[in-house]
Amino acid sequence: MAERESRIVAVANEKGGVGKTAMVINLGAALVKKKKRVLIVDMDPQHNAGSGLGIEAGEDDISVYDLISEPGKYRAEDAVCRTKWEGLDLVASHTDLSGAEVELVDQQGRENRLKSAIENLFDLYDAVLMDSPPSLSLLTINVFAACREVLVPCQTQPYAFRALEDLFDTVDAVRKDINSELRLSGLVPTFYETRTRVSRMILERMQADERYRDYLYNTVIRSNTTIAASSEAGKPVVFYRSTSNGARDFTALAEEFIRRAPS
Ligand SMILES: Nc1ncnc2c1ncn2[C@@H]1O[C@H](COP(=O)(O)OP(=O)(O)O)[C@@H](O)[C@H]1O
Ligand SMILES: [Mg+2]
Numbered sequence: 001m002a003e004r005e006s007r008i009v010a011v012a013n014e015k016g017g018v019g020k021t022a023m024v025i026n027l028g029a030a031l032v033k034k035k036k037r038v039l040i041v042d043m044d045p046q047h048n049a050g051s052g053l054g055i056e057a058g059e060d061d062i063s064v065y066d067l068i069s070e071p072g073k074y075r076a077e078d079a080v081c082r083t084k085w086e087g088l089d090l091v092a093s094h095t096d097l098s099g100a101e102v103e104l105v106d107q108q109g110r111e112n113r114l115k116s117a118i119e120n121l122f123d124l125y126d127a128v129l130m131d132s133p134p135s136l137s138l139l140t141i142n143v144f145a146a147c148r149e150v151l152v153p154c155q156t157q158p159y160a161f162r163a164l165e166d167l168f169d170t171v172d173a174v175r176k177d178i179n180s181e182l183r184l185s186g187l188v189p190t191f192y193e194t195r196t197r198v199s200r201m202i203l204e205r206m207q208a209d210e211r212y213r214d215y216l217y218n219t220v221i222r223s224n225t226t227i228a229a230s231s232e233a234g235k236p237v238v239f240y241r242s243t244s245n246g247a248r249d250f251t252a253l254a255e256e257f258i259r260r261a262p263s
Contacts, residue, residue: 009147071116115142
């Protein structure tokens with residue numbers, strides 16, 4: 001039997017603070033707890049994914065910036081950092097990545113730099129989860145060009161709900177122009193406040209809206225301070241406090257992510 005394809009996933013939303021980085025770290029770790037091999041690729045110059053995994057890359061370490069700014073100079077394997085958790089690896093970001101936009105602007109094939117740099121790692125993992133910056137920059141386009149799926153965390157807040165339309169349009173445009181393999185694979189409500197009316201209202205709108213309902217996950221990530229605390233401590237929440245609501249929600253998310261594998 002042919003081996004299953006790896007899941008290559010962009011976690012993206014043009015808004016900041018919607019839970020992208022938390023999703024990359026915590027979904028990744030929850031998958032690893034289920035014996036999956038996971039690579040996290042941090043394409044945000046703010047490198048919060050690395051910090052949340054307890055990794056502070058040094059100046060001599062090879063980052064994703066090195067891989068995309070000087071193609072062919074480094075081997076992707078040498079940019080892989082092992083975390084403390086077996087099966088959970090990281091290709092780290094670097095603050096210099098914020099300059100890549102300008103550096104790459106006149107270069108041929110600039111949208112495909114990331115893909116060409118790391119695609120030979122894909123087969124080594126069950127899932128590759130890519131974190132992206134909170135803007136539609138060339139970095140995000142590189143993430144979309146390298147991935148097969150887009151998983152969208154969306155805050156259960158009115159402004160976040162309204163912004164979804166633009167994001168869906170962006171993914172359509174990327175599919176047409178750059179990567180015909182790219183598909184939206186899920187929309188995950190985040191920062192859900194069980195007791196507030198506005199959270200419930202936005203969730204109901206997502207469920208009712210024909211643009212979104214087929215993509216909507218059943219799993220909802222509740223607001224849970226343990227998620228922020230675990231990230232500060234440099235540990236995914238499932239390893240930091242396995243009985244917290246955050247750990248439960250991300251475990252449920254991992255189960256649903258596995259179930260929803262594209263056929
Ligand atoms: N479900 C949640 N409940 C509480 N805090 C959260 C949750 N998800 C993320 N956070 C915290 O909120 C902040 C923003 O989340 P983050 O994942 O960094 O967003 P983004 O990557 O989209 O900018 C971070 O401090 C993070 O630890
Ligand atoms: Mg982030």
